Amino acid sequence: MKILVCISKTPETTSKIKFSEDATELMEDGLQYILNPYDEWYALVRAVELKEEFEGSVTVINVGPASNDTVIRKALAIGADDAVRINVEPASAMSVANHISDYATGKDYDLILLGKESIDYNGSVMGAMLSEFLNLPFIAHASGLTKGGDAWEIERGITGGTERVRVNGTVVVSAAKGMAEQRIPNMRGIMMAKRKPLEVIEAENKASSLETVGYAYPAEKTAVKMIDPNNMEELVRLLQEEAKVI
Amino acid sequence: MILVYAESNEGALGKSAFEVVTFGHKVAQLLGKQCIALVLGNAADAGILGSYGAQRVMQLSDASLDTFDGRVHAQVIHEVAEQLGADVVIMPHGPKGHATAGRVAVRLNAGCLTGINAIPTLEGEHLVAEKDVFSGKAIHRVAVTGEKKVLTIMGNTVKPERSGTAVDVESVGVTPIASTLEVIDRQKQTSDRAPLPEAELVVSAGRGMKGPENWGIIEELADALGATTACSRPVADTGWRPHHEHVGQTGVAIRPNLYIAAGISGAIQHLAGVSASKCIVVINKDPEAPFFKAADYGVCADLFEVVPKLTAALQNRS
Numbered sequence: 001m002k003i004l005v006c007i008s009k010t011p012e013t014t015s016k017i018k019f020s021e022d023a024t025e026l027m028e029d030g031l032q033y034i035l036n037p038y039d040e041w042y043a044l045v046r047a048v049e050l051k052e053e054f055e056g057s058v059t060v061i062n063v064g065p066a067s068n069d070t071v072i073r074k075a076l077a078i079g080a081d082d083a084v085r086i087n088v089e090p091a092s093a094m095s096v097a098n099h100i101s102d103y104a105t106g107k108d109y110d111l112i113l114l115g116k117e118s119i120d121y122n123g124s125v126m127g128a129m130l131s132e133f134l135n136l137p138f139i140a141h142a143s144g145l146t147k148g149g150d151a152w153e154i155e156r157g158i159t160g161g162t163e164r165v166r167v168n169g170t171v172v173v174s175a176a177k178g179m180a181e182q183r184i185p186n187m188r189g190i191m192m193a194k195r196k197p198l199e200v201i202e203a204e205n206k207a208s209s210l211e212t213v214g215y216a217y218p219a220e221k222t223a224v225k226m227i228d229p230n231n232m233e234e235l236v237r238l239l240q241e242e243a244k245v246i
Numbered sequence: 247m248i249l250v251y252a253e254s255n256e257g258a259l260g261k262s263a264f265e266v267v268t269f270g271h272k273v274a275q276l277l278g279k280q281c282i283a284l285v286l287g288n289a290a291d292a293g294i295l296g297s298y299g300a301q302r303v304m305q306l307s308d309a310s311l312d313t314f315d316g317r318v319h320a321q322v323i324h325e326v327a328e329q330l331g332a333d334v335v336i337m338p339h340g341p342k343g344h345a346t347a348g349r350v351a352v353r354l355n356a357g358c359l360t361g362i363n364a365i366p367t368l369e370g371e372h373l374v375a376e377k378d379v380f381s382g383k384a385i386h387r388v389a390v391t392g393e394k395k396v397l398t399i400m401g402n403t404v405k406p407e408r409s410g411t412a413v414d415v416e417s418v419g420v421t422p423i424a425s426t427l428e429v430i431d432r433q434k435q436t437s438d439r440a441p442l443p444e445a446e447l448v449v450s451a452g453r454g455m456k457g458p459e460n461w462g463i464i465e466e467l468a469d470a471l472g473a474t475t476a477c478s479r480p481v482a483d484t485g486w487r488p489h490h491e492h493v494g495q496t497g498v499a500i501r502p503n504l505y506i507a508a509g510i511s512g513a514i515q516h517l518a519g520v521s522a523s524k525c526i527v528v529i530n531k532d533p534e535a536p537f538f539k540a541a542d543y544g545v546c547a548d549l550f551e552v553v554p555k556l557t558a559a560l561q562n563r564s
Contacts, residue, residue, distance in 0.1 A: 013495060014514050017380045037496055094351065094358060116344070119495055119518070121379050121386070124339070125360045125398075128316060128348030137426050138316055140345040143489070153430070157341050157490070158314065159255050159262075160441040164431040174344070177482075177496055178489050209357025209392030213374050216385045218521075224528070224538050229547030232559040235527070238543060240563065243525040245504040246447065246471065 001056030001147075002107070003047045005080065006100055006114035006126070007039040008062065009071040013119065023214045035071040038115020040078065041182040042175035046145055047113050048079035049180060054147065056110075057081045061103060063096045065089055069198065076193035077185035083198040091208035097129035098206045104134060109170060111152070116141050116174040127174040137171050143178030248274040248281045249332035250300065251323055253342050254289035257312070261444050262338040264298050264406035269399050270336045271299025271409060272365050277373075279333065284326055284418070286319055287311040296413030298406055306418040315425035316345025324353040325420045332394070334373075339398035340443055347398050357392030363400045363501070363522070366390075381495060381518030400522075401443045402501045435490065437475075442493065445474035448502045448523075450493060452478035452516075454509020454530065454549055458486035463553045464508065470560040476500070478510045494519035506556075508549040512537020529553065 011017065012032035019026060035044075047058045060080040062068050065087065072083045086099045104112065112134075117124040124140070131138035143162065144155035151166045154173060185193070227235045239246045250270035252263035267283050274281035283300035285292040292305045306322055323346065327335055335350055337343040339361050351358035359375055366375040372389040375397065379386040390397070435441065442448070449468040455461065461475075468475045475491060482492035493500050495518040505523035509530065510516060517540055520526070528541035529549050538544045545552050 011380060013381055013518065017383045019384070041496075092358075093348070093360075097348070097352070119381065121361075122377075122499070123360045124344040125348040125351075125358060128320075128345055129352050129358075130348075131317070132320065132349040132352035138345055138349070139427075140316065141341045158432075159253070159260070159340060159342070159443075161432065161434040162490070163429050163433065166428045166430050167426055169426075177492065209390060209395075210359060211372075211389045211391055213369070213387040213389050215379075216387065218378075218382065218385060221540060222542070224541045224544045226544045226546060229545050229552050229555075232545075232552065232555040233562075235543060235545065235556060236559045236563050239504065239525070239527070243504070243542060245525045246560075246563075 001050060001054045001111070002109050003050060003056065003058045004104055004109045004112045005039070005044050005047045005058060005060045006112070006130070007044065007060050007071070007075050008036045008118050009033045009064065009068050010036045010118050010120040019215045023216065024212055026215070033071060035074050036115055036118045038117060038119070038175060040075070042177065042179040043113040043115050044075055044078055044080065045180035045183050046175060050111070050147070059084060061086070061100055063088060063090045063099045072198060073193050074185065076196045077189040078183055079189065082196055085198065085200050086203050087200050088203050088205045091205055092210045093123050093126040094129055095206040095208050097126050097133055099203055100130055101133035103201065111170065112136070112172040114174055116176045127172055131172040134172070137167050139165065139167070139171060140174045141176045142173045143176050145173055145179060247279050247330055247332050248277070248334045248336060249323070249327050249330065250281060250283045251335065251337040251346070252283045252285050252295055253338050253340070254285055254287050257288045257290060259285070259289050259292065259294070261406065262340065262401060263295065265401065265404055266336055266338050266399055267295045267298040267300050268404050268407045269365070272404070273334060273336065276366065276368060277333070282330060284323065286322055293412040293415045297408045297410050299409045300413070303413050303415050304418045305415045306420060306422070308422055310422060310425060313425060313427065313429050314342060315427045316342070316349060318422050318425050320346045320349035320353065321423050322418070322420050323350050326418055327354060329419070334395045334397065337398050339400050343398045347396050351396040354394040354396065355392070356394035356396045357390040358396040359388050359390050360398040361400055362397055363403050365404070378522055381514065382521040400501060402446065402503070439468065439474040442474055442476060442490070442498050442500055445500070446503045447471050447473035448476050448500060448504070449473045449506045450476035450478065450510060451481070451508045452510030453480050455481070455486070461487070463550070463557070467506070467553055467557045470557045478516055507537060508553055510537060511535045512540060
């Protein structure tokens, strides 16, 4: 079984986010980066589990600069066999999907996995773009993925519930909570990761139709109004008359 | 022309359809264009979308479309967009939008921005839209420069607004491609509460509840409000509550009008999924709980005493 897992790096959730003076760029200094949790905990771990069950290989692919190698090595430590990095600064989800599609075309993967979104820009859009470029079916928000004969059986989130779908052949799946449990890489994995192949592919950036106008910080919350625990009538009144939410 | 994909589920249009058409109508006004709603599948009364601002409502009532396959929906949306000459395609930011918007964007070679949470503006000739980024710690303003644009809209971004009258539904001259997906089982949420991403009122509880057997007071509070119940990550992970109730960074991100959190300390990963709520009420006995900093109203007391009092006060409200 040949599996490709698309991974991205994101700022660590507790990082302080700062922008350049003209507020058009994220300041990188002092920012801690991690492997995007949806890609790591759910997509990559499920891929490694499937490899352990059916044999085969797990390749991770990332589009980005050399500084991304740290998170790529972590993916190798968790259990991917090899890695590919397309050496361009990603301009948009469209350009990332385009680069990954160029790489994956003709390589006969049985499964392409990715997280349902990245926790920085929360686009939830790259998987569908990649699937369209590759002309493959795509299942979003998958919380379960098993192989039965030639078919994949996938549990996916739908509005107000879940459903199980069956699909034959190669499929692209975006992974959500429930797909797998986080794995902490052990020392052996970390040591082996250093020797696993990481192929760097040079590429020209693809045009993007999105331009950052600027970043802003959300309006400061006004100080919390503390309510007497013995006067819930007052809280109800405030919700009705001041906040006007009920 | 603005083409709005109005989502239907199990033969009915939901709140998201009315919101996204209201949003599309406002974008159409901004750009001086027509707004056309597209319904795929067997939803009844699609013409009602006219009253939310769609000048025309198109529907493809092909039964095969009720089994959702983003590849098929994208093909139909793309062909309709080409036939009608759509400049902007708008969809809800949810499971269906996630499986479809990117495909339509590739097919149209469009600029695609997802998760928008405000009405866009025109700056020069560019459409500029905003979305929350970095776990709610910043707002990203983006110009969508492509000639064609695909946008997805967060739930509760606009209130559904009636601005016209129902219109006759026109059929769509597109043959959907065959789906390669087969649905083998469907589990509906058992409660009759609104689905979490759509809910306007949410009552959520965390580890402070001490165990799943104590959730009755949360259910009663939710009943008194007509709210949907939710929970924090540790509560879902230990199996006290189902996974679909987990709100936060790795669960569902929500932006209801009212979010009441009982016994949740307010870790940044939790805040990432709820901080866009319009009004936040925090009930916690620990005065140092970080959640108080993100709250509009706080009650520092034992939730087992406060929650039933709040329920009673809500039941007695005028």
